[in-house]
Each structure stands twice: as C-alpha cells, then as structure tokens.
Amino acid sequence: MSRPGRLAVGIVGAGRVGAVLGAALRQAEHDVVAASGVSEESLARIDALLPGVPVMDPEAVVRAADLVLLTVPDDSIAAVSAGLASLGAWRGGQIVVHTSGRLGTEALADAQGAGAMALAIHPAMTFTGTSLDLTRMTGAAFAVSGPAPLLPIAQALAVEMGGEPLVLDDRDRPAYHAALVHGANHVVTAVSQAGGILARLGIEEPGRVLGPLVHASVDGALGEAPGAVTTLTGPVVRGDAGTVAAHVAALRGQDEALFAYRAMARATADLALSGGRIGPAQYADIIAALGAEG
Structure with a gap:
C-alpha cells in the first residue's frame, strides 16, 4: 500500500537532471507514471534510471x-x-x-494561468545523468521559489529528493545562479586550462600535480567568510610583481589562458587589497606587471 500524499509524477524532458530527480522521487515512493524523451541519450536514461516507466509525448505526460x-x-x-x-x-x-537556477516561477505563467501550481526547484549540484547523482545530491542545497502558500510543498519535495531547501525570492535567482556558475563551472575552466599548460610541458598526469593544491585551496576558501583572504596564497598576495610578470610572459601565445590569468589575477589583487594583504603600492606594481589585455 502506498504512503499517503504520494503523487503521480511526470517528467517532460528526461535529460541529465529530469531523469535523476524522477528517480529520487521514485525512491521516496512517488509513482513516476510517464516521461518524455526524444534523443537516444534521454531514452537510455529513462531505461536505466526509470525502468518500466512508459515514454510518452509531453502532452500525454502532463x-x-x-x-x-x-x-x-x-x-x-x-x-x-x-x-x-x-x-x-x-x-x-x-x-x-522547473529546475532552472536562473528563472523564477514567472517562466511558468501559462501553466499558472490554467490553474497549475508553479514552483522553481534548483539543486546546487552538477549532474552526470547516472545513478551516481542520487548519492551526490544528498545534503546539497536546493533553491526553492514560489508563492508563499506553496513553499512548504517545494521544501518537502527538496527534502524527499535528498536536498536541503534554500528559500529564494524569484528576483534573487539570477544572482544566485551566477554565483554557482562562477564558483563551480569557472573553476573547472581554470583547472582545465592549468592542466593544459602542464601537459604542454610534458607532464603526463597534470591532475596529480594540481589535485592536492586545488582541493586544499577550495576547501580553505569554502571555510572562510565571504570576502575573507586568510587562506589566499600565491604571488599576488605576496606582492611579488616579478613573478606575476614572468607568468604573463610565459603564457604569451596561449591567449585563452593568458586572458583568464590576467582577469583572475586582477580580481585577486582587488581582494588582497581590500582585505589588507597588500598595500596600494604593491597593488599598483601587480597591475602594471599584468600589462594591457588584448
């Protein structure tokens, strides 16, 4: 016999996120009754994560x-x-x-106009579209937005999927999502570029060189208050303009990495100056060492 309050769940778009969230709700004993998917990848996810769930067109799912x-x-x-x-x-x-980090419930205005109750629930996690995600979601923040009377539903769904609900106003979602992208996706870009530089030097396993340092740096940053620079290390916070200039020279010809290095070094210098790690004269030397972009 099913638990009270169980829902018939339909998934429109069984991509990496939809199929995993559907599987999480199924684990919470909701009944996933239908899913839509067109690509071979989506159909394979439905088969792997939601075995036995019929594939229907979006209208039939709804x-x-x-x-x-x-x-x-x-x-x-x-x-x-x-x-x-x-x-x-x-x-x-x-x-x-919907599960967009950027959009609020305004994106579902037409569904609301037909009487549906709209919610925005975004898990702050990267998805592979496999069962691995079900474990990784546990304890992750889920940004929930919606009309006040409906927020308890959003919060309950987030908890059932293994997350910790974080209530956000619709208007705050773009800034929230920008923070997540900057703090996660852009870190991947920086690490990928760093790995590429090491690989060009003939280092066969860049990840082994970068791994301990990157993990220590990220762990330290996550433990600090926003804007704090206690754990920040490197030539910028030492005021070592000569080293920064040498880095810029070494990266010439690697335009993407050089552009990113300059941008992040400037941001680091701003943070170090505001946090009292370097003074105005050292800051000016660092900015001069970085040189002009382009």
Missing part, C-alpha cells in the same frame, strides 16, 4: 501526472509551458516544477 517536472533547457521553459497550455494539458491543482 495529462497523466499530478506533479510535472518540466526539465527542459532554461530558454525553452516558458515556450513549452505555453505550448502545453495551448493544448489544454494543464489543469487546476496540478503541481509543475
């Missing part, structure tokens, strides 16, 4: 579900919501959730 996960790309959410509304697929009392 009509079959009490809770719809609208897990399509950010720029498609409003259009898909509107298209389904034009087909009369949404109904009163239905719950519809």
Whole structure:
C-alpha cells in the first residue's frame, strides 16, 4: 500500500537532471507514471534510471501526472509551458516544477494561468545523468521559489529528493545562479586550462600535480567568510610583481589562458587589497606587471 500524499509524477524532458530527480522521487515512493524523451541519450536514461516507466509525448505526460517536472533547457521553459497550455494539458491543482537556477516561477505563467501550481526547484549540484547523482545530491542545497502558500510543498519535495531547501525570492535567482556558475563551472575552466599548460610541458598526469593544491585551496576558501583572504596564497598576495610578470610572459601565445590569468589575477589583487594583504603600492606594481589585455 502506498504512503499517503504520494503523487503521480511526470517528467517532460528526461535529460541529465529530469531523469535523476524522477528517480529520487521514485525512491521516496512517488509513482513516476510517464516521461518524455526524444534523443537516444534521454531514452537510455529513462531505461536505466526509470525502468518500466512508459515514454510518452509531453502532452500525454502532463495529462497523466499530478506533479510535472518540466526539465527542459532554461530558454525553452516558458515556450513549452505555453505550448502545453495551448493544448489544454494543464489543469487546476496540478503541481509543475522547473529546475532552472536562473528563472523564477514567472517562466511558468501559462501553466499558472490554467490553474497549475508553479514552483522553481534548483539543486546546487552538477549532474552526470547516472545513478551516481542520487548519492551526490544528498545534503546539497536546493533553491526553492514560489508563492508563499506553496513553499512548504517545494521544501518537502527538496527534502524527499535528498536536498536541503534554500528559500529564494524569484528576483534573487539570477544572482544566485551566477554565483554557482562562477564558483563551480569557472573553476573547472581554470583547472582545465592549468592542466593544459602542464601537459604542454610534458607532464603526463597534470591532475596529480594540481589535485592536492586545488582541493586544499577550495576547501580553505569554502571555510572562510565571504570576502575573507586568510587562506589566499600565491604571488599576488605576496606582492611579488616579478613573478606575476614572468607568468604573463610565459603564457604569451596561449591567449585563452593568458586572458583568464590576467582577469583572475586582477580580481585577486582587488581582494588582497581590500582585505589588507597588500598595500596600494604593491597593488599598483601587480597591475602594471599584468600589462594591457588584448
């Protein structure tokens, strides 16, 4: 016998996020009744993460579900919501959730206009689209937004999927998402560029060189208050303009890495100056050593 309050869940867009969240809700004993997917990758995810769940077109998924996960790309959410509304697929009392970090519930205006209850729930985690994600989501923050009377539903769903709900106003979601992208995606870019530089020097396993240092640096930064520079190390916070100049010279011809190095070194210098790690004269020397961009 099913637990009380269990919902019929439909997934529109069984990409890396949708299929995993559907599997998490299934583990919480909700009934995943349908999923949509077109690509071979999506169909394979449904088969692997949601075995036995029928594949239907988006309209049929919505009509079959009490809770719809609208897990399509950010720029498609409003259009898909509107298209389904034009087909009369949404109904009163239905719950519809999108998982964009940037957008609020305004993206689901057409579903709301048809009487559906709209929520935005974004897990602050990177997804592989495999069962590995079910473990990685445990304890992750889930940014939840929606009308105040509906927030307890969003919070309960986040908890059932293994997350820790973080309530955000719709208007704050773009800044929240920018912070996550800058702190996670851009770190991957920087590490990838650093690995490329080491590989060009003939170092066969750049990850072994970078790993301990990167982990220690990130762990230290995560333990500090925003804007703190206690754990910040390196030539910029030492005021070592000569080393910075040597780095710039060594990176000439590697335009992407040089551009990123200059931008992040300037930001580091700003942080070090405001945190009292370097003085105005050292700051000026660092900026001069970085030289002109372009």
